[in-house]
Amino acid sequence: MTRTLSFSLSLGCLLALSGCFAKIHQLPAHTDQHQPVFAPLPDRDTLVGLAVSGGGSRAATFAAGTLEALANVRFMEDGQERSVLEAVTHMSSVSGGSLATAYYAVKKPAKTEPVFAGQQLSPVYRQFFARFKDDMQKNFQIRALGRQVLNFRVANPTKFAHSFADVWDANFFDEITFAGLYERTRRGDAPQIMLNGTMYNSGRRLVLTTLAPADFAYDFTAELRAKLIAKGLQFTSEGKASFDRSVERAKNQFLPLTMEELGSDHRTLPVSLAVATSASFPPVVGPVTYQTAGSSSYTHVGDGGLFDNLGTESLTTLFLNKLNPAHPKAKRGLVIVIDASYPFDEGAADLGESEKGFEVFTEDPARIVGIMEERANAYQAMLWHSLRTEGVLLPDYDHLKLIILRHTDAEWTEDDPIPAGCPSGLTPVDVKRILRQIPTLFKIDEDCHAPLLIAAAKKVVDKQQDRIVKFLAPSATIQ
Numbered sequence: 001m002t003r004t005l006s007f008s009l010s011l012g013c014l015l016a017l018s019g020c021f022a023k024i025h026q027l028p029a030h031t032d033q034h035q036p037v038f039a040p041l042p043d044r045d046t047l048v049g050l051a052v053s054g055g056g057s058r059a060a061t062f063a064a065g066t067l068e069a070l071a072n073v074r075f076m077e078d079g080q081e082r083s084v085l086e087a088v089t090h091m092s093s094v095s096g097g098s099l100a101t102a103y104y105a106v107k108k109p110a111k112t113e114p115v116f117a118g119q120q121l122s123p124v125y126r127q128f129f130a131r132f133k134d135d136m137q138k139n140f141q142i143r144a145l146g147r148q149v150l151n152f153r154v155a156n157p158t159k160f161a162h163s164f165a166d167v168w169d170a171n172f173f174d175e176i177t178f179a180g181l182y183e184r185t186r187r188g189d190a191p192q193i194m195l196n197g198t199m200y201n202s203g204r205r206l207v208l209t210t211l212a213p214a215d216f217a218y219d220f221t222a223e224l225r226a227k228l229i230a231k232g233l234q235f236t237s238e239g240k241a242s243f244d245r246s247v248e249r250a251k252n253q254f255l256p257l258t259m260e261e262l263g264s265d266h267r268t269l270p271v272s273l274a275v276a277t278s279a280s281f282p283p284v285v286g287p288v289t290y291q292t293a294g295s296s297s298y299t300h301v302g303d304g305g306l307f308d309n310l311g312t313e314s315l316t317t318l319f320l321n322k323l324n325p326a327h328p329k330a331k332r333g334l335v336i337v338i339d340a341s342y343p344f345d346e347g348a349a350d351l352g353e354s355e356k357g358f359e360v361f362t363e364d365p366a367r368i369v370g371i372m373e374e375r376a377n378a379y380q381a382m383l384w385h386s387l388r389t390e391g392v393l394l395p396d397y398d399h400l401k402l403i404i405l406r407h408t409d410a411e412w413t414e415d416d417p418i419p420a421g422c423p424s425g426l427t428p429v430d431v432k433r434i435l436r437q438i439p440t441l442f443k444i445d446e447d448c449h450a451p452l453l454i455a456a457a458k459k460v461v462d463k464q465q466d467r468i469v470k471f472l473a474p475s476a477t478i479q
């Protein structure tokens with residue numbers, strides 16, 4: 001979960017107490033329920049998805065570095081040399097990761113541009129990644145605050161989210177909407193993306209995407225019910241009723257909603273506002289409030305990390321649906337998790353030495369949500385393992401593989417060069433400590449932080465590239 005360290009709790013309290021009117025974003029109604037807002041696009045036999053975690057500019061910068069490192073990994077397909085990035089079909093993200101995901105989808109060079117020029121990236125791709133990494137490091141907090149003042153939005157967290165969207169539009173999104181994003185995807189210039197938020201109304205995951213609701217309709221709970229009953233699970237009448245209620249509740253929580261299912265036509269929705277929605281963390285920023293034309297109800301959406309801070313849930317549901325043996329749309333799937341989340345155990349030793357409980361809360365208020373997230377992650381891991389064991393999910397890892405690229409997993413030695421901007425004399429222990437303690441802000445405070453994140457991205461990709469290439473081309477070798 002996002003850790004608002006220096007972006008202080010006191011500011012959040014001020015915003016929460018402001019009492020200013022919310023800014024409501026209205027969308028047209030989706031009148032033809034028999035036709036999806038966006039026409040479905042064909043699937044490849046092998047699906048490759050990137051899940052990008054939350055974590056403010058730390059996550060966005062690490063994601064930019066990771067995407068560049070993946071671009072440099074080559075494999076052979078049908079006798080042609082390709083970049084791993086050319087194989088990516090989908091991206092799912094939350095919070096700060098959504099900024100990098102949307103940026104990549106909107107600004108990535110066209111499909112017609114070659115990725116390589118000889119033994120390195122082409123000039124177009126080198127320029128793209130240079131801009132990408134630089135843009136992810138900008139101080140968006142001060143720029144958004146400037147927009148607040150300029151537009152008389154001071155002390156309003158809902159409008160603060162719109163100020164972030166305005167800043168991102170001014171810097172690189174150029175007011176592109178989901179209709180424009182769909183056109184890029186349709187041409188093959190961008191993967192299909194899922195920007196995840198959390199609905200305060202129901203606690204469910206809301207996916208802002210050009211994908212159709214049917215793509216997420218994998219109801220594993222029905223398969224689980226059938227498997228358990230087939231194995232002879234016995235119920236009393238009361239027990240069966242309780243079991244059915246629990247399964248139905250699980251289904252409703254696990255299956256995401258889309259704007260389309262809420263009755264909205266979101267073709268005019270700015271991508272920038274979708275990113276701000278995914279990254280809204282009240283009481284500091286957001287939530288973002290939506291209303292469908294003709295409806296009297298409102299949908300309040302905040303940080304996707306409140307439900308899933310890795311961005312894996314939507315991607316997993318999507319892939320399981322498309323790989324379902326009953327009616328497969330694809331044959332194999334690879335999920336690569338780009339994880340720059342703040343380590344939950346960071347600072348635990350310091351907390352153990354503090355005798356003042358309230359100071360513990362004010363210094364790290366997001367730890368409360370982090371505790372809930374740790375518990376949810378533990379249950380989630382056990383659930384997926386259990387489902388695979390029961391044969392509800394694909395039974396082997398040859399069909400669906402998960403590879404995690406975590407910024408804190410980068411290994412450093414005494415011989416590794418220290419990136420420019422970092423103090424000389426850093427030890428591997430120092431580097432690991434700095435990486436673990438980069439705060440969750442929409443800015444990069446220290447000169448050393450961005451170079452270390454980008455260096456860490458290359459290290460973790462280098463470590464996992466054999467596994468990635470082996471999945472994409474089992475008989476291939478790294479070029």
